[in-house]
Amino acid sequence: MFGHSGSSRSRVALAGALSAGLIFSLAACGGDKSDDTSGSTDTSASGIDCAQFTQFGDLKGKTVSVYTGIVTPEDTPQKKSYEPFEKCTGVTIKYEGDKSFETQILVRAKAGNPPDLAYVPQPGLLQQLVATGKAVEAPKEVADNTDKWFGKDWKAYGTVDGKFYAAPLGANVKSLVWYSPKEFTEKGYTVPTTLDELKTLSDKIAATGSKPWCAGIGSGDATGWPVTDWVEDFMLRLNGVDAYDKWVKHETPFNSPEDIAAWDAVGSYLKNDKYVNGGLGDIKSIASTTFQDAGLQILEGTCSLHRQASFYAANFPKGTKIAEDGDIYAFYLPGKDASSKPVLGGGEFVLAFADRPEVKAFQYFLSTDTWANLKAKASSGWVSANKGLKIENLTNPIDALSAKILQDPNAQFRFDGSDQMPAAVGSNAFWKQATAWITGQDTQTTVNNIEAAWPKK
């Protein structure tokens, strides 16, 4: 049945197999070393104060791995903004961008193979990651920086069970409505300052026979999330920040009257045949249009208004003039009255899975105003809630607008609610039910279903 293994032939084969394996593995080992030649010691060219990193000791030749969902083309300014740090300290930043970061990071953390640092875009995910037991608390230097440069609310989002884990990185403003300043001037529309004015404006545009709003909630596996932003924005506006906080923490049920009022208010826009869906179809077409495509209808002239976050600027084709007097610009989605200014937004947080000095040093660097301004100069379509960020460093008008909204003393900033809810709701039931709601399901059933999905405990 099996060959006689005592023969000399099999021994030769064994020796061959073993040596082949060794050669192969040595070759593989040699390949790994090729990119290990970093560490120019020239610190003068970096333009930042290198002395601030001496507190972390000599870091030369060390490597910090960063894992994030920020991919091409936005990763280029990220990497560029790390160069001064790399020059100062001799640390190499190993940057790994992955579109499926949000699912893979959990897998990696649970499997015991996390990166040194992860840019976590959702407080809910942050809590899940901390729950794996692999995350490391932020060092004191980073906590001090966060106290100094960020608002209390931002620090709270990076805090789990009273322990501070992650400092904020970037931010985005979600309470924006994209429009065409050109069209507004031509047709004599004015930017609304209250919710009532927004409604009047929508009616005015609808009266001309055109559909004022265009919307799309398609996002592959994540289809439905843009509706959650709408609902959160109206939750904030109709019920105030306190009610919003309770709603997010599930201290009030998801099918409470306040919540239903918010959904219905959203429905008066998104499920209104007269208002949607400019250039795209009927109400149901919102579900099948990707969120990236929907706002482009403004350029086509088939719709006038599109509610989407500041990062939507990247979706307009090259050559589109995004400015207050250009083809495209955005206005702040107004509050109930002109005096209240709730702002819905999002952002990423830097979570560490290692506490080596070089990792701490890089975390420290990212939480400084130095980095925020470096990054601002290097990029377009990016803002931070860092108070040290100078608005004049932001080249893109939308970034400047977002930073102004974030730094407005009257602004009541609240983080994206669905990003803070448990995954079963925030990234599953809420999305799914919102999609069903757009395609015809009534509000009561929708909120009841989401309430039922809330983890019992």
Next chain:
Amino acid sequence: MLAALLLFAAVMGVILFFASRVRGKRADNWVGYLYLLPVVLLLAVGLVYPGLRTVYESFFDAQGSSFIGVDNYKTILTDKDQLQVLGNTIIWVLLVPPFATGIGLIYAILVDKSRFESLAKALVFLPMAISMVAAGVIWKFVYEYRVDQPNVKQIGLLNQIFVWLGGKPVNLLITDGGVWHLNTLLLIVVFIWIQCGFAMTILSAAIKAIPDEIIEAARLDGVNPWSMFFKITLPSVRTTIVVVLTTLAIGTLKVFDVVRTMTGGNFKTSVIANEFYSQLIRADNQGLAAALAVVLFILVIPIIVYNIRQVRQEA
């Protein structure tokens, strides 16, 4: 990497060393078992243990921390959304294998010994070479919808044809159509399109394996093409058809990429494998995900048993 390779070499070395030392009456058998050892170990670590672990976890809650008995299975069998998932999976398994096999068989017979046989076969086989994700993206464009308004052009092939024929464009992928499950059927078409090539290739080989003497004898007896098909071809390739049907059925039960790429499981099109992924990754519900995996496993078992029995009987 180096450590893993060294470990591999070391393990192989140890096994071969012991194998060369075995002496005695039943030496051959012992050597055989020794060689099997790594495979058995790897199967245990990579397949048996995770399998049992999945069954175990399916009795726990979302976090995998507290025991909740058969609640997850209850959810699968009672929750409205989960029943939809099960129902869709059943529609898939009922439709894909017979259609893909049937089309593949007819095609194989039609092109058999024709002048352009290899070209014709290559055309049908090509979709097999495309990944399911890519196929999903391609067909998404076929089904794409644009509103029926002046200055708006259809970019989806199917809707453009509707418009040419004087109809109105339909938002195909979100139209469930009540009992008709239009969007699910449209997804099934994609999967059949991919799998036909597989069925055709295997069945074509089986048809070619029918001994020429039998066919000649039948011809001499003067059978017409229908009898030839039903009395000679079909019985001769029966086992192959069973293998193709069961393989397709198993593949269909596991369908994931097409659904995820084209609708993401929205609009009532989700199937078990997609729901498993959603529950595990998106909803972070380990227990329910594990239970769904177990259900999938249970559904596959009878098909495999049937498959093996058929093949055994033949042999």
